[in-house]
Amino acid sequence: EAVFLWQKIMKKENMNKQLDRKEQEDITEKYGFVIIRPGGNDTCLYYGIVEDQKKRKRLNDLIITAYPNVEQVGFIDINPLNPTLMMAGGEFCGNATRSTAWLALGGEPGEISIQVSGVTNKLKAGVKKDGEAFSQMPIYGNPERIKEGPDGYIVEMEGITHFVTLAPNGLRSFSEDDIKKMGRLKMAEIGIDKSPAAGVMYVLNNADPIEIVPIVYVPKADTLYYETACGSGTTAIGLLQAIRKGNSVNISIMQPSGMPIQVSVDYDGKSFQYAQIQGPIERLGSGIIEINDGSVIEDIVSEKQLKQVLSNEGLIDLYNRVFGGPPYNEVFTDQEVTDEFENYFTNGFVSIVRRDQKIVAFEGTCRASSSPGIADIVTKMGKDPGATWYFGDLGVDTPYRRQGIGKKLTAKRLASLTDSVILRTNKDNFQAINLYKSLGFQILEGEKKSVEKTRVSGVIEEDERIFLLKEETKNEK
Structure with missing residues (x-):
């Protein structure tokens, strides 16, 4: 973690x-x-x-x-x-x-x-x-904390207050911005916008199961969202349903995300005893953010996330920009880049750096045993490829170089690895060689490999790669 x-x-x-x-x-x-x-x-x-x-x-x-x-x-x-x-x-x-x-x-x-x-x-x-x-859910036991108005209900809970109302005709055709403005005005009109958080829950007519459009405002964070799901708003509707039926309820409320949240309310006709929400959870990603410049080092934690950054967020294009310049001047197909990152993800790790609302750097690491050419080198050294890491790729977009991004990304990965780490780089990539040396890598004398690739000129050429090794890192901080 x-x-x-x-x-x-x-x-x-x-x-x-x-x-x-x-x-x-x-x-x-x-x-x-x-x-x-x-x-x-x-x-x-x-x-x-x-x-x-x-x-x-x-x-x-x-x-x-x-x-x-x-x-x-x-x-x-x-x-x-x-x-x-x-x-x-x-x-x-x-x-x-x-x-x-x-x-x-x-x-x-x-x-x-x-x-x-x-x-x-x-x-x-x-x-x-x-x-x-x-x-x-932090509900109040007294149903009188729920107040009826001319066009809806104010439902007060600890830490958040909601207004539940039927959605106006044609709400689905409104823009999100228009719905947010409409919700924010309603909060001010009925005086709930001074709460720690406030919401307007628009309940869609004739939807089965019940379907909502939630607008939520948090004053201290200064955020106003058309939310894709709202647990407390779902609870507010559960409380109203319990009052309407005069007993406990357990119902599913459809969220704008297309996913349901289940709400259960214990009610004896006089007071609420308990309320709970339940639903699916998915982990999307994790990382580290630097508060001074907003840089984010993000770990790729799922195949879905990897596919998203490759195809929809420009990682393939970034890869080609990085290695399409000197000293490599190489060209890769989309499938070649995808295969490379899928191998890193399946057999190791992938991380990216975000800044200025885009991906500006990446790294990929895997076990040496999953890269045949590297496995041969490791075996020749007398080491076990299955117990040796291969730091396969590191790239930083040109405008963001010489800002320490590559070093931070490499250091973060090394801190998470055990056993020895091997990498290869172009013999003329002096900036990268110096970076790796500063992090404890040493050049493997006598170990070189010629790589034949199509260059940006369209010509197939060879260049020479050297190898660097960092011994076991498991006891380092």
Whole structure:
């Protein structure tokens, strides 16, 4: 797992702008994070509780800039003795709560109690035998906390308040921006926008099962989202259904993501005893973000994620840009690049770096045994290819070179590996050779290989590669 790290390195000089003292420092702080998809509601959870609201807001803004799909941000401590979730705006979030439980339990069945922002008492949360995650919801027992208005119901819970109303005719044809503006105006009109978080749940007419369009506003994080899923909004509808029926309910509410969230409410006709949401969880990715420049080192954790970055986010094009320039000047087909990264993912690791809303660097590492030419070299050295790592590819887009990105990416990978690590590079790639030497690699004298490839000129040519080795890294920090 990525871990929460931070280190203050130096003060920035000559900063005379209208900034407070802390903002006049050049701070390099690194935060590990994971991105989870609970019911389609993409959520970023940073490792480590951040008490400072301004810093939480900064980290919230950085991650939603790097990942526009992320709809909410939280900070977690998954210490089993006192698991804690702090949302960026200090609000409550049901989907983030059950995601925290899923992480704390490693996706295995079980139950824990979590302290969550916006809520006084700890909440039960956990993982069912089928892998779905659940969370207790912070409801009030008194049904009178639910107030009827002329066109809907205000449903108050700890940490968040919702307005539930029938969707206007033709809502599906409205733009997301128009629906968000309409929801935000309604929150202000009925006075719920001063809550830690507020939502408007538009219930679509004649939908079976019940289907919602959730708009959620968090004042302190200054975010307004047309959410792909909303656990607390789902609970608000469950409470209303329980009142309408006069007893407990267990119903499925369809989210805009096309995925359901199950809500169960215990109600005896006089008071609510308990409410819970439950649904599927998917891990999308993880990484480390640097707060000073917003750079993200992201680990590829699924085949789906790998396919996304290769085909839809430009990793194939970046690979060809990197190796299409000197000293390689090589050309690769899309399939060749895809095969290369699939081998790294299947037999090792793939990481990318994001900055300025795009992928700017990558690395791929695998066991030497999965790369026949490398396996032969390792065997010749008297080492076991199955117990030796091959640092196969490292590339940084031209505008982002000489900024330490390649070194950070390499160092992060080396820190995660055990046993020896071998790599190869062009004999004239002096910048890369110096980088690898600075990280403890040594040139293997006498080990060279000629590689025949099609160059950008269209001509098939050979170039010479050398090999470097770093001995066992498992005891290094």
